[in-house]
Amino acid sequence: MAGNGSRIVIAHLSDLHLGAHDPAAVASIAADVAAAAPTLTVVTGDLTMRARPWQFRLARNLLDRLPQPLLVVSGNHDLPLVGLERLLAPYRRFRLLVRTELDPVRRLSGLTALGLQTTPPWRWKSGRVTRRQSDTVVAVLGSAPAGAVRVLAVHHPPRAAGLARLAGHDRLMRALGSAGVDLILAGHTHVPAAGTLELKGTAHRPVEVVAGTAVSRRTRGTGRSWTAIRVDEAAITVEERQQNAAGWCAGAVRRFPRAP
Template sequence: MSAAPVVIAHVSDLHLGAHDPVAVDTLPADVAAARPTLTVVTGDITMRARVGEFERAVELVARLPEPRLVVPGNHDVPLDLVVSRFVRPYARYRAAFGTDGNTLLRLPGVTALGLNSMPRWRWKNGRVTGGQANAVVATLGPPDPSAVEHGPVRLLALHHPPFVRGSARLVGRAGLVAALVDARVDLVLAGHVHIPRTRAVDLAHGGRGHRLVEVVAGTATSRRTRGVGRSWSLIVVDDRAVEVRERHQCGDGWRTVATARFDR
């Protein structure tokens, strides 16, 4: 008998402090209606990492279904407080969410690792360290690399989309790609760009190939919609496929406007 599907609610770029009040009011109920196995929030939870914004962020995130995996984004590190940015960049984030953003959750049907991809010394673009890449393999890698059958869904969450090229390229990308192949990660969740995108990504490392699904969520509650509106991503994984539904804000409610399906 097949295991029950794993349902993941992927929310990103809340930007509390530059948010739409209707989206903030209605988002939690729409996410809760999906009854997710796990809720993932991929950063830029605040607009300028200010105390009041983090207070609002904590209130909103607490209304999203548990268990939750939350990682920071570039807007969650102080921009206009230079000393704080370099001496204690994650202090307010840690006070709000109890972690620096590197978090592992093991749940029935899914193992999820969150990485903090925002270094204090970069303004906007991200990086993944060698230690973080090693953690991907150590925590998400299958116990038996020769096994063919599906085990728990292996999920990596970070703020910055890892496969972007050019000036926005992730520092440490090559090491992360190697880790994703070695760990046979199923899903990579990211945000940052405010434009939802779902695709299968073919990777190669050490003579081995691997295909995963990348889900970049749009902005769920920000006013900075970049012409595509506010949205969040609902991901359903079973033994046969990964299905991703884009839930867009429509007036004072939300509805699915696009669906993508990938064979496993």
């Protein structure tokens, strides 16, 4: 397994909400992420507060300072809130100023990662995974080399329930099992969390990691944080990196056995 020593290291950021951000967090986070020496940096959506061009330019500037390679997906705040552009070209600004790919793939030594765009323009908050996207999970992650870490990145957490439930959830869960996915990375809630997902019909238990808000003022009582994930042959270790008055420091650490 390639990466940092014998490990794969993934830096997971989400919900930047640039335009409603903390300047100190924006100025300091890239150095803290770089100190983790990530194999891959993943950003799971809501780069902007209201999808305005100047906010996307701020996002582009921050993305350029983060360790490469990057995998970035959009969130519900990255679509114009109202107007003709939301109807006719909802992802134009994201594609122009951030990434042209909406469902990006990164294939690295020891790691295959797929991102899915889970915000259709007719949903303002909740998400959706299409049949085509679930098929892509199986095709891309299911064909990863033996032993590779298989990562799916989405904005909306598959575990979410009620009005926040991800449409296409059951189909996606079957795809996760078929593809042998190790990690699901998500955001949207601004509340960091990590746990295993139970999949019907299989003993395979992927780990779902939801990152908090990395640099925004919309902390929902949990503070700003990003997540460092270290994967070796035996385990997946999830560490929250929290902002305090002195900068960034280690927070909660959770360790999960790696699914067979």
